[in-house]
Amino acid sequence: xxxxxxxxxxxxxxxxxxxxxxxxxxxxxxxxxxxxxxxxxxxxxxxxxxxxxxxxxxxxxxxxxxxxxxxxxxxxxxxxxxxxxxxxxxxxxxxxxxxxxxxxxxxxxxxxxxxxxxxxxxxxxxxxxxxxxxxxxxxxxxxxxxxxxxxxxxxxxxxxxxxxxxxxxxxxxxxxxxxxxxxxxxxxxxxxxxxxxxxxxxxxxxxxxxxxxxxxxxxxxxxxxxxxxxxxxxxxxxxxxxxxxxxxxxxxxxxxxxxxxxxxxxxxxxxxxxxxxxxxxxxxxxxxxxxxxxxxxxxxxxxxxxxxxxxxxxxxxxxxxxxxxxxxxxxxxxxxxxxxxxxxxxxxxxxxxxxxxxxxxxxxxxxxxxxxxxxxxxxxxxxxxxxxxxxxxxxxxxxxxxxxxxxxxxxxxxxxxxxxxx
Amino acid sequence: xxxxxxxxxxxxxxxxxxxxxxxxxxxxxxxxxxxxxxxxxxxxxxxxxxxxxxxxxxxxxxxxxxxxxxxxxxxxxxxxxxxxxxxxxxxxxxxxxxxxxxxxxxxxxxxxxxxxxxxxxxxxxxxxxxxxxxxxxxxxxxxxxxxxxxxxxxxxxxxxxxxxxxxxxxxxxxxxxxxxxxxxxxxxxxxxxxxxxxxxxxxxxxxxxxxxxxxxxxxxxxxxxxxxxxxxxxxxxxxxxxxxxxxxxxxxxxxxxxxxxxxxxxxxxxxxxxxxxxxxxxxxxxxxxxxxxxxxxxxxxxx
Numbered sequence: 001x002x003x004x005x006x007x008x009x010x011x012x013x014x015x016x017x018x019x020x021x022x023x024x025x026x027x028x029x030x031x032x033x034x035x036x037x038x039x040x041x042x043x044x045x046x047x048x049x050x051x052x053x054x055x056x057x058x059x060x061x062x063x064x065x066x067x068x069x070x071x072x073x074x075x076x077x078x079x080x081x082x083x084x085x086x087x088x089x090x091x092x093x094x095x096x097x098x099x100x101x102x103x104x105x106x107x108x109x110x111x112x113x114x115x116x117x118x119x120x121x122x123x124x125x126x127x128x129x130x131x132x133x134x135x136x137x138x139x140x141x142x143x144x145x146x147x148x149x150x151x152x153x154x155x156x157x158x159x160x161x162x163x164x165x166x167x168x169x170x171x172x173x174x175x176x177x178x179x180x181x182x183x184x185x186x187x188x189x190x191x192x193x194x195x196x197x198x199x200x201x202x203x204x205x206x207x208x209x210x211x212x213x214x215x216x217x218x219x220x221x222x223x224x225x226x227x228x229x230x231x232x233x234x235x236x237x238x239x240x241x242x243x244x245x246x247x248x249x250x251x252x253x254x255x256x257x258x259x260x261x262x263x264x265x266x267x268x269x270x271x272x273x274x275x276x277x278x279x280x281x282x283x284x285x286x287x288x289x290x291x292x293x294x295x296x297x298x299x300x301x302x303x304x305x306x307x308x309x310x311x312x313x314x315x316x317x318x319x320x321x322x323x324x325x326x327x328x329x330x331x332x333x334x335x336x337x338x339x340x341x342x343x344x345x346x347x348x349x350x351x352x353x354x355x356x357x358x359x360x361x362x363x364x365x366x367x368x369x370x371x372x373x374x375x376x377x378x379x380x381x382x383x384x385x386x387x388x389x390x391x392x393x394x395x396x397x398x399x400x401x402x403x404x405x406x407x408x409x410x411x412x413x414x415x416x417x418x419x420x421x422x
Numbered sequence: 423x424x425x426x427x428x429x430x431x432x433x434x435x436x437x438x439x440x441x442x443x444x445x446x447x448x449x450x451x452x453x454x455x456x457x458x459x460x461x462x463x464x465x466x467x468x469x470x471x472x473x474x475x476x477x478x479x480x481x482x483x484x485x486x487x488x489x490x491x492x493x494x495x496x497x498x499x500x501x502x503x504x505x506x507x508x509x510x511x512x513x514x515x516x517x518x519x520x521x522x523x524x525x526x527x528x529x530x531x532x533x534x535x536x537x538x539x540x541x542x543x544x545x546x547x548x549x550x551x552x553x554x555x556x557x558x559x560x561x562x563x564x565x566x567x568x569x570x571x572x573x574x575x576x577x578x579x580x581x582x583x584x585x586x587x588x589x590x591x592x593x594x595x596x597x598x599x600x601x602x603x604x605x606x607x608x609x610x611x612x613x614x615x616x617x618x619x620x621x622x623x624x625x626x627x628x629x630x631x632x633x634x635x636x637x638x639x640x641x642x643x644x645x646x647x648x649x650x651x652x653x654x655x656x657x658x659x660x661x662x663x664x665x666x667x668x669x670x671x672x673x674x675x676x677x678x679x680x681x682x683x684x685x686x687x688x689x690x691x692x693x694x695x696x697x698x699x700x701x702x703x704x705x706x707x708x709x710x711x712x713x714x715x716x717x718x719x720x721x722x723x724x725x
Contacts, residue, residue, distance in 0.1 A: 070668075074688045074689075077471055077472055077688060077691065078471075078688070080472055081471045081472055081474070081693075099472075099691075100472075102472070102473070103472045103473055106472070245558075246557075247558075248664070251664040252549070252552065252553060252556075252664060253556055253557070253558070253559075253664060256556070256558070256559050257558065260558075260559065262558065387690065390669070394669070394672040394673075395672070397672040398672045398673065401575050401577075401578035401672065402575075402578075403578065403672075403673070
């Protein structure tokens with residue numbers, strides 16, 4: 001100690017060295033085990049699966065990295081740009097997939113490890129979404145076929161039928177849904193019919209094979225695709241009539257609205273059921289029910305597991321991704337967390353067909369979502385979908401906050417939409 | 423030490439001070455100078471965050487930036503929120519400092535107390551305030567309702583959103599500034615106060631003519647630091663924009679420069695444009711800091 005104080009230069013040098021070595025510190029030793037990191041957004045329900053996989057593969061240690069949707073993709077983009085830091089297995093949502101397919105050389109071509117042989121596991125459109133020109137970018141996890149969640153108690157108070165079949169029969173189309181909203185509001189003016197115009201709009205649009213871009217040549221067709229126009233005007237009409245609670249899904253305000261029972265219906269992909277449960281808690285247990293969505297089906301959300309090229313253990317990462325997306329595991333995830341498999345074989349499973357959910361008035365959700373999934377037609381996204389989509393959402397938001405009428409918002413959305421792809 | 427004329431000792435005396443400050447400069451070079459230069463390089467190219475350099479050396483990004491209405495919108499929002507927050511913050515902080523400077527029971531407790539908002543994580547502040555300003559179930563609207571004011575959709579309007587965000591900024595920084603003023607106030611010579619008392623000056627007059635000029639360097643410091651903080655405002659409005667995808671509301675009514683930079687760089691992956699924007703933000707900060715510093719010098723005369 002004394003020596004050091006007499007020659008402070010040495011101390012300073014040591015401090016500087018320490019600082020530098022700390023800054024450059026890499027990953028520590030892993031004791032001969034291969035450590036695989038799995039990055040997902042939101043809860044994929046993987047924890048018990050990881051534990052089993054580690055038990056079956058003693059040489060593998062799995063680390064889970066869970067963040068929210070936005071953070072996940074911003075972090076991933078930064079990691080890809082920087083060339084380091086990405087997890088070994090990374091979940092990519094279908095909406096983001098086109099963006100990453102443009103830089104597919106930053107990901108491992110899973111075909112190199114024999115992924116082509118697994119092709120028949122998935123619904124053909126799901127497989128096609130994750131591949132490009134023979135490049136297998138990701139293995140499908142879940143998909144988001146739609147149903148309609150509704151509050152039984154509110155329907156009863158409004159003098160409407162409460163039975164699943166009867167409710168479904170009331171609204172075979174979205175026009176019927178809007179008409180029902182009118183009847184509901186007349187009886188219960190304080191309760192909103194839908195959570196937000198955006199949810200209705202998205203659900204409708206997801207039933208159309210094309211949205212903003214042409215499936216043929218990826219050209220911008222929002223201004224002449226009748227599906228976009230119709231969905232916008234119907235959802236915008238609900239907003240203008242104050243029949244929406246104007247809360248964006250997953251926001252804190254939305255959570256409060258679920259708990260307080262601010263709205264009566266919400267188009268719900270399978271993965272949304274968990275979110276409703278979490279937001280509602282015991283306060284609304286047994287008050288929700290699930291039935292068929294107007295227009296029968298539609299795809300909303302669904303992810304893929306990818307392996308970035310940065311991974312030091314691509315072979316092991318692929319094996320893990322393959323195992324996580326295998327039918328047995330997808331079935332387990334549906335039963336435990338309501339995550340809907342993207343593999344048709346699973347829907348034939350008697351356990352799935354018989355699955356009901358106590359929280360949602362014992363709705364036969366296995367049967368409902370399997371039927372919806374069977375009717376599902378995928379829709380084409382387009383490379384710049386993620387740029388254009390928010391502009392239409394914001395336009396609907398302007399109707400909800402009363403700053404524009406439907407016509408103005410539509411004109412604005414078209415203008416902003418075409419500007420966004422310039 | 424004694425008289426040791428050895429080479430080592432001489433070297434020690436000369437080199438040691440530099441070695442002690444060297445770590446800062448080493449860190450600054452790595453995390454300051456290098457990013458600065460790299461940002462310049464990126465800003466002069468068509469640079470995609472994922473795909474990397476796509477060529478095109480020149481000022482194209484800057485030209486596009488100066489013709490971009492969204493840039494000016496963000497600039498106006500940033501300056502608007504900054505002024506809405508900074509002006510009341512300045513007077514409040516002075517007031518708090520003056521109160522804290524009196525002989526109080528438990529003064530340490532009070533002095534620590536005013537710093538608490540600054541220590542609390544900005545994320546927590548953002549989340550809590552966003553709840554307070556909730557349209558349907560927010561406390562602020564509830565209280566306004568007692569006075570017959572209809573509920574305000576705080577996020578929807580330009581002014582209402584600016585006010586809400588400014589209130590978060592004030593909450594965070596008022597106490598911090600007050601403590602800096604307080605520290606400076608305690609160094610103002612006591613005899614000036616005695617002279618003022620002999621002259622029969624009122625408390626108010628003493629405050630403006632003795633205290634405020636006496637802490638001029640502190641005020642200048644907070645003006646510059648506050649400007650830099652204010653113009654880089656990001657976390658509060660970003661969190662306030664729940665579910666809006668970081669554009670600061672449906673009409674970008676409270677999108678700040680930093681939020682726009684983030685949107686361009688990490689949502690649209692246009693790294694070149696974002697780099698150009700960050701340089702422009704830097705220049706804006708410099709200009710505002712100089713202007714504010716001048717204002718302080720001009721209006722707060724020395725004692």
